[in-house]
Amino acid sequence: MGMFCYQCEEAARGVGCTAMGVCGKTPEVANLQDMLLWVTKGLSYWGLKAKEYGIKDDEANLFVAEALFITITNVNFSVERMVEFIEKALDLKDRVKHKFLEAYAKEEGKSFDEKVPEAAEWDKRGDANLYAQKGFEVGVLADKDEDIRSLKQLVIYGLKGIAAYADHAYVLKYTNDDILYFLQKGMAETLREDITADELINLTLETGKYAVEVMALLDKANTSTYGNPEITEVYTGTYNTPAILISGHDLLDLEELLKQTEGTGIKIYTHGEMLPAHAYPELKKYEHLAGNFGGAWWQQNKEFAEFGGAILMTTNCLVPPKESYKDRVFTTGLVGFDKLTHIPNRTDGKPKDFSPVIKKALELGPIPEREGKKIIIGFAHEQVAKVADKVIDAVKSGAIKKFFVMAGCDGRHKEREYYTEFAANLPKDTVILTAGCAKYRYNKLDLGDIDGIPRVLDAGQCNDSYSLVVTALKLKEAFGLEDINELPIEYNIAWYEQKAVAVLLALLYLGVKGIKLGPKLPAFISPNVLKVLVDNFGINPITTVEEDLKFFLNK
Structure with missing residues (x-):
């Protein structure tokens, strides 16, 4: 079969x-x-x-x-x-x-x-x-x-x-x-x-x-x-203490883990799509939420092996673990892999019991100390709204010519280096709006700022693409425009799995046209269905960085 x-x-x-x-x-x-x-x-x-x-x-x-x-x-x-x-x-x-x-x-x-x-x-x-x-x-x-x-x-x-x-x-x-x-x-x-x-x-x-x-x-x-995300600096190095790395998307799992590790000497690090958790006031108040280790989901085999501490997978983005670190990976919620220890769901209103993860972290002892840089996150719609006047003035003065929505997923194939090169080659009068793990392709680049506005505005997890939509709609209202497509916003979306499909359909429902999608168009889109998407919404595959920059900047 x-x-x-x-x-x-x-x-x-x-x-x-x-x-x-x-x-x-x-x-x-x-x-x-x-x-x-x-x-x-x-x-x-x-x-x-x-x-x-x-x-x-x-x-x-x-x-x-x-x-x-x-x-x-x-x-x-x-x-x-x-x-x-x-x-x-x-x-x-x-x-x-x-x-x-x-x-x-x-x-x-x-x-x-x-x-x-x-x-x-x-x-x-x-x-x-x-x-x-x-x-x-x-x-x-x-x-x-x-x-x-x-x-x-x-x-x-x-x-x-x-x-x-x-x-x-x-x-x-x-x-x-x-x-x-x-x-x-x-x-x-x-x-x-x-x-x-x-x-x-x-x-x-x-x-x-x-x-x-x-x-x-x-x-x-x-x-x-957890409160509205705040602009926050996140450290990407590690300290020489026992540690737990938490990956996935579930903020409640993180909160319960933070509460259960208070006073234990364990530091908690986020991975992948958990990075945005550092921007929420009710989570960042925990002093042992120490930083973010690693990058996007597909680098797990290398990063989990290097980390040295216990690892908790909360939702999707699990890569089949290697034998070398399998004994320190735990799953919870809907995540599952045979022969890994699974933390059961909550019952009777009580929190999950993360004691097996905590015990493993203490048994493993301190992880290596590593130097890291700081990255800035927390640009959800409420934060952007607070600087809306500054953004609007920058657009009107010509300091900001265009915004580029580069949201979505990352993946393991070399062709995704396109997104790093695209971000690095954008003119200095452009700003990137991002959400999801696609950001790991460029969020450590030194792209600077425009009149104090960072050139990479990270709204959070893939589901926080909603923040990017709210930001676009607020700008549309501020400029008195009738059509969202009249805004100086371009869409260069990376996709990998089905949550990105939901985000794409959301953009189509809102009437967004001219989206570039990559690195490849979905295999499940037949030629006739692709024609409908192209004719009605102007969806096109990415090509080369040079050609796509010309496409976007000459519109």
């Missing part, structure tokens, strides 16, 4: 992974993930039916988001966890279906006789092999029409990004039923065999709408809980 996956930018040969995922997932895990998505579509079908009769199952609604999130690239590589999720999906599907059928019979006075998709009826219980075989059968290639398949996957990958952000917000006790039900709508619609390309294009734009809404929800959750 093979596999087929083309959801990330590194899809093999630019077509798809068929023998082993470039990310490291096995064919068995890939097929189990396809199976989980399929049965979750069946659960979504019944969830929407139940909603029509006033039946709401909060556990099932959240599970749909978790099932989508756990299948994002580099989240979970565990066969055991995938089987657990599939069987929970089957249990919840049966429960919601039963509730609906009871309500329907009571209100309508007859049995439900609508044709039901196979995913909503399938209920064979078995082992990983059975589920993987079925997953291969109902996976991506089950849709034979290339364009329909392409549009369905574009929607599903956007839903995965939305689900991740919705789950982050839920952890902080912020939720929105409309968003959770849209996830079910999107999933159920992709079961339809009669759905048209036009319907799917409309659904894609609706996915962009909910991507904007979920990023706004998460922004509210983060800032209400």
Whole structure:
């Protein structure tokens, strides 16, 4: 049994992974993930039916988001966890279906006789092999029409990004039923065999709408809980003490870890997408939050080996760990890898118990001291708003000619050096607006400032791309413009996985045109679908630094 996956930018040969995922997932895990998505579509079908009769199952609604999130690239590589999720999906599907059928019979006075998709009826219980075989059968290639398949996957990958952000917000006790039900709508619609390309294009734009809404929800959750990010200097070296490196995105995990390590002599360092945590007032107040070590997710094999302390992975961005440091890597939340120690979820309102991580850090002892430089972060929308007059004056005077949104993901391939070269070669009268781990390609370059405004304004994690949208909309209002595309803002976006797809769809929904996307266009975009994106939104692939600079600067 093979596999087929083309959801990330590194899809093999630019077509798809068929023998082993470039990310490291096995064919068995890939097929189990396809199976989980399929049965979750069946659960979504019944969830929407139940909603029509006033039946709401909060556990099932959240599970749909978790099932989508756990299948994002580099989240979970565990066969055991995938089987657990599939069987929970089957249990919840049966429960919601039963509730609906009871309500329907009571209100309508007859049995439900609508044709039901196979995913909503399938209920064979078995082992990983059975589920993987079925997953291969109902996976991506089950849709034979290339364009329909392409549009369905574009929607599903956007839903995965939305689900991740919705789950982050839920952890902080912020939720929105409309968003959770849209996830079910999107999933159920992709079961339809009669759905048209036009319907799917409309659904894609609706996915962009909910991507904007979920990023706004998460922004509210983060800032209400931890305060508005502040302009902050972050040290990138290490001290000679016991240490824990925390990676991923989950701010609550970091907060609980900080509380549990107070007074232990352990220093906490962030990695990857956790760097922006240093800008939140309620997190930066912890003196043992010592700095940021390393760069983007793909450098883990080298950086985790070098770090020397305990390591905690909180959400996605896990690279299969090497044997040399495997014994000091811990996972939590939806992250999973067989034979790693997993920190269980919270129960009864109590925090997670990070004592195994703390114990390991103390056993390992002090890590090496390393010199590092300081980088500046914290330019979320509230901070930019505080200097809005200064920014507007700089634009009006010509001191700032253009802003470049260089948000998104980083990746391991050499071609991503393009983004370092592009940033380094931008004229000195331009400013970079960034969010996500793409910034690691240029955030340590000495690009200077313009009248005291740093030339790299880092808004935070990938979900903080919302801050960049808010900044653009505020500038549009300040300049009295009718169209966001009239602003002196250009978009050169790097993508890797499905959260970046959600961000891209959000930009398309907001009407942003002329986006350059790279380093390669998604393998899941068929030629006909690409033509629609080019014709309607002006999306184009990156070319060379020289040619793209001419393209942007001569507009």
